[in-house]
Amino acid sequence: MSSSNKRRGILFAIVGSTLWGMSGSVAQFVFQNKSISPLWLVGIRLFFAGLLLLVWYTATNGKKVFSIFKSWHAVLILMIFSFLGMLPSQLTYFMAIRYGNAPTATVLQFLGPLFIIIYLAFANWELPRRVDMFSIALALFGTYLLVTQGNFNKLALSPLALMWGLLAGVSQASYTLIPRKLLAEFDARLVVGWAMLIGSLPFAKIITTTSVQHVSTIDIVSIIFIIVFGTMFAYLLYLRSVQFISPSTTGMLSAFEPLTATILSVTLLSTPISTPEVIGGILILCTTFLQALPQKSKIDI
Numbered sequence: 001m002s003s004s005n006k007r008r009g010i011l012f013a014i015v016g017s018t019l020w021g022m023s024g025s026v027a028q029f030v031f032q033n034k035s036i037s038p039l040w041l042v043g044i045r046l047f048f049a050g051l052l053l054l055v056w057y058t059a060t061n062g063k064k065v066f067s068i069f070k071s072w073h074a075v076l077i078l079m080i081f082s083f084l085g086m087l088p089s090q091l092t093y094f095m096a097i098r099y100g101n102a103p104t105a106t107v108l109q110f111l112g113p114l115f116i117i118i119y120l121a122f123a124n125w126e127l128p129r130r131v132d133m134f135s136i137a138l139a140l141f142g143t144y145l146l147v148t149q150g151n152f153n154k155l156a157l158s159p160l161a162l163m164w165g166l167l168a169g170v171s172q173a174s175y176t177l178i179p180r181k182l183l184a185e186f187d188a189r190l191v192v193g194w195a196m197l198i199g200s201l202p203f204a205k206i207i208t209t210t211s212v213q214h215v216s217t218i219d220i221v222s223i224i225f226i227i228v229f230g231t232m233f234a235y236l237l238y239l240r241s242v243q244f245i246s247p248s249t250t251g252m253l254s255a256f257e258p259l260t261a262t263i264l265s266v267t268l269l270s271t272p273i274s275t276p277e278v279i280g281g282i283l284i285l286c287t288t289f290l291q292a293l294p295q296k297s298k299i300d301i
Helices: 003-030 038-061 066-068 072-100 101-107 112-124 128-146 159-177 180-183 186-197 200-209 217-241 246-251 256-268 275-291
Strands: none
Touching: 003 072, 003 101, 003 217, 003 246, 003 256, 038 072, 038 186, 038 217, 066 072, 066 112, 066 180, 066 186, 066 217, 072 101, 072 159, 072 180, 072 186, 101 128, 101 159, 101 180, 101 217, 101 275, 112 159, 112 186, 112 275, 180 186, 186 200, 186 256, 246 275, 256 275
């Protein structure tokens, strides 16, 4: 692969991750309007982002948008992914932002690899590799610094922010593990588009009956940004990046997501961030780099 294609892939991954990070900070801003609830925003985001992905897929693949429903096995996995992967990953992330802030929610979401390690250890009945054990210890210590600011006698986060942040990490793991067979058989836009659309169904009543008060123009623009740029284009750029660079490289470059969320929240939303929180966040993100190491190298820590 040419160096220009690799640079293009790196650029796509960085911009996509940056847009995801921006959407978290924009969501934190939107929640300052108390009448806009996480449930309403998640429902809106899932419905319209899923619709956009399916329209995009249809535009490039003709009338094959319903092909995923021809197999009962595929339908079953899609339903499980929609309600146990897609929906909780979106909901827990926005709830963590609502009760905490975008930087913390985004970093805690990066605990996903930790829960994947634990799940695979039990599923395969084998002890994690040494590098995995080191990743777990690193993530736990990083989480301790993040939620206590180094003071064991108090929580820097509200219990609800911590709970939803940890659930965001669990949901990120299920979001990664559940659709693997579907993604091997169908286009990712088709799988994720339908999962988003189906995952929005439980929010239908909330979307149609919730009265959002005092919505300003900037609130509307922010919501459109979350749907179009923070979801649609971010996902498009991610798909494009893995065509030019390895998934492990894309995973490491996804660290731009919490970096962007932190910079924007601190500079524009005046979110206070302490030194222990920064160190804790860095330690958690380091687990992503460790897990990106090739398994065949058997690197021991």
